[in-house]
Amino acid sequence: MFFESASGPARRLLTVQCCIVGGGPAGMMLGYLLGRAGVRTVVLEKHADFFRDFRGDTVHPSTLQVMQELGLLDDFLKIPHQQLTHMQGMFGKTPIRIADLSRLDTVCPFIALMPQWDFLNFLETKGAHFPALQVLKNTEAIELVRDGSRMTGVIAKVPDGTLQISADLTVASDGRHSIIREQAGLKVENIGAPIDVLWFRVGKSKADSDGIFARLQRGQMIVTIDRDDYWQCAYVIAKGKIDEIKARGLDAFRDNVASLAPILRPRIGDVRSWDDVKLLTVRIDRLTRWAVPGLLCIGDAAHAMSPVGGVGVNLAVQDAVAAANLLFDKFGKSGGPSLEDLEQVQRRRLFPARMTQAMQTVIQDNVINRALSGEDLKPPLVARLITAMPWLQGLTARLLGIGVRPEHVHSPEAGERSLR
Numbered sequence: 001m002f003f004e005s006a007s008g009p010a011r012r013l014l015t016v017q018c019c020i021v022g023g024g025p026a027g028m029m030l031g032y033l034l035g036r037a038g039v040r041t042v043v044l045e046k047h048a049d050f051f052r053d054f055r056g057d058t059v060h061p062s063t064l065q066v067m068q069e070l071g072l073l074d075d076f077l078k079i080p081h082q083q084l085t086h087m088q089g090m091f092g093k094t095p096i097r098i099a100d101l102s103r104l105d106t107v108c109p110f111i112a113l114m115p116q117w118d119f120l121n122f123l124e125t126k127g128a129h130f131p132a133l134q135v136l137k138n139t140e141a142i143e144l145v146r147d148g149s150r151m152t153g154v155i156a157k158v159p160d161g162t163l164q165i166s167a168d169l170t171v172a173s174d175g176r177h178s179i180i181r182e183q184a185g186l187k188v189e190n191i192g193a194p195i196d197v198l199w200f201r202v203g204k205s206k207a208d209s210d211g212i213f214a215r216l217q218r219g220q221m222i223v224t225i226d227r228d229d230y231w232q233c234a235y236v237i238a239k240g241k242i243d244e245i246k247a248r249g250l251d252a253f254r255d256n257v258a259s260l261a262p263i264l265r266p267r268i269g270d271v272r273s274w275d276d277v278k279l280l281t282v283r284i285d286r287l288t289r290w291a292v293p294g295l296l297c298i299g300d301a302a303h304a305m306s307p308v309g310g311v312g313v314n315l316a317v318q319d320a321v322a323a324a325n326l327l328f329d330k331f332g333k334s335g336g337p338s339l340e341d342l343e344q345v346q347r348r349r350l351f352p353a354r355m356t357q358a359m360q361t362v363i364q365d366n367v368i369n370r371a372l373s374g375e376d377l378k379p380p381l382v383a384r385l386i387t388a389m390p391w392l393q394g395l396t397a398r399l400l401g402i403g404v405r406p407e408h409v410h411s412p413e414a415g416e417r418s419l420r
Contacts, residue, residue: 012163016040016134017331019153019167021141022174023050025116026299026316028123028135029066030171033324035133036070038414039331042165043133044156046140050120057116057225057232058084058310061101061401063317064108069409073107076122081114082226087400089214091379096387101401103394111401113225116313132414139163141174144183144295150335151184151294168336171323172297173316176283176304181297191284191357193306194369196242198235199278201227203267210263216371220260223307231264233257234280234307238372242279250274282306284357290350291342298323298345303353306360308368309400315356321407322348328411352404359399 018034020027023045031043059081067073087099102109127133136158143155145164153167172180181188206228214223221236235257237245245253250273258265271277286303290296299316323345330337367380379387386392 012161013166014042014163015166016042017167017336018042018169018171019165020044020171020173021154021180022172022178022299022301023047023120023124023135023137024173024175024299024316025119025313026301026320027171027173028120028127029317029320030173030298030323031133031135032070032123032127032130033320033409033411034328035127035130036413037324037328037411038130038132039328040132041134042167043135044139044141044154044165045135045137048138050117050124057113057227058313059112059114059119060311060314060403061104061106061108061110062403062406063314064112065106065406066317066321066409068107072122072126075126077108077112079114079118079122080228081112081118082228083110084113084213085110086211087111087213087397089212089216091216091383092218094379095212096379096383097393098383098386099397099400100390100393101397103390104397104401106402109401111310113227115227119313130414136163141180144170144180149293151292154180168294168331169327169342170295172295172301173299173320174301176285176300178297178301180295181287181301184292184295186290186292186297187288188285189288191286191361193282193284193361194239194364195236195282195306195372196239197280197282197307198237198242198245199280200233200235200271200276202231202233202264202270204229204231204263208263212261212263215260216368217260219372220256221368221371222257222260224261224264230270233261233264236368236372238369239282246274253277280307284360286350286353286357290346291339293339294336296323296337296342296345298349302346302349303357305357306364308360308363309356311356311400311403314403315353318352318403318405318407319345319349321409321411324411325407325409348405355404 018041020043034041067076085102088097140157141154145153153165156163223234225232254268258268290302298319305312
């Protein structure tokens with residue numbers, strides 16, 4: 001614990017070197033890495049736990065490599081998960097294979113399908129061994145604190161009042177609706193997304209599986225994620241069409257889903273009402289500037305990703321690794337990391353974010369949106385070529401599973417740092 005002073009029951013003061021707002025993949029990984037390096041760090045999570053049923057669930061080989069480099073992989077893989085080695089689907093009645101991850105030359109040539117709350121709980125449990133790291137739940141950042149043009153921390157709402165956190169660096173990792181980036185006045189460039197997603201679950205027996213990850217038919221698309229005893233389903237719709245779908249009725253929706261994915265038919269009645277269906281509004285955007293003095297944005301707060309490819313979690317983790325690599329030794333100096341230090345993170349991570357978003361936009365506009373528009377459904381030439389040529393499936397696997405400019409852990413443990 002490193003509470004330094006108390007000024008009464010309504011307002012307490014916590015002084016740290018780094019205050020991370022948001023306990024998602026970017027925030028928890030950065031907190032873990034900085035705490036591991038001996039940087040006094042607090043992560044603020046506004047909820048009482050990490051349980052959110054509409055968070056990304058795919059842990060890609062690039063993230064599994066990071067876990068290996070941290071010595072966490074063996075324990076991590078003990079958490080119940082499924083392993084996806086082939087990304088394949090149905091384009092109308094035509095089977096396609098998009099990627100073969102077994103061809104990757106990496107420690108884990110597969111995608112681990114795991115509820116995100118398990119991933120975040122794991123990082124919290126492992127991070128609890130570092131005296132420099134503290135995770136505060138039920139703690140919602142509501143206001144940036146400034147000293148002139150420099151951000152010096154936040155004021156957070158806690159169950160018994162408010163908490164002021166004074167920090168050399170504040171990191172916004174509070175998602176695509178970040179209150180911190182809004183209060184900092186950072187400009188968001190909206191790239192656009194023509195789709196939204198309806199998220200729901202359908203029960204299954206553990207033996208049920210057909211190996212199909214995504215299905216497209218004229219006017220419809222669904223992704224089914226095998227969670228062992230249930231399917232987590234993402235039904236893709238054209239943006240703004242939710243009211244039309246609801247107007248047709250729940251029975252029509254269930255019939256459409258079952259006809260698109262027959263494996264769901266035996267248990268489609270698990271969707272009992274529209275309360276069981278969550279609307280996820282898809283957006284693709286990024287900040288023109290990720291940093292101002294004393295403040296850095298990473299993860300979805302810096303660049304919101306489409307769910308296409310399931311890469312959002314892994315881009316966020318890569319941001320965190322890069323930020324820790326570049327900043328761990330900048331604390332302890334007067335004022336902490338400089339604006340130039342923070343801008344190095346953006347320079348390092350902007351190209352991967354832009355390239356990934358560009359690829360997502362191409363797929364959305366030329367494949368998914370075309371299918372949802374009701375046009376004749378025929379696999380694009382590139383999909384047919386990849387399906388026919390297995391070696392191409394290794395290239396797409398690298399693009400999806402490893403990504404553009406993968407990061408490796410260079411920030412040290414506190415004991416190693418003291419020897420440098």
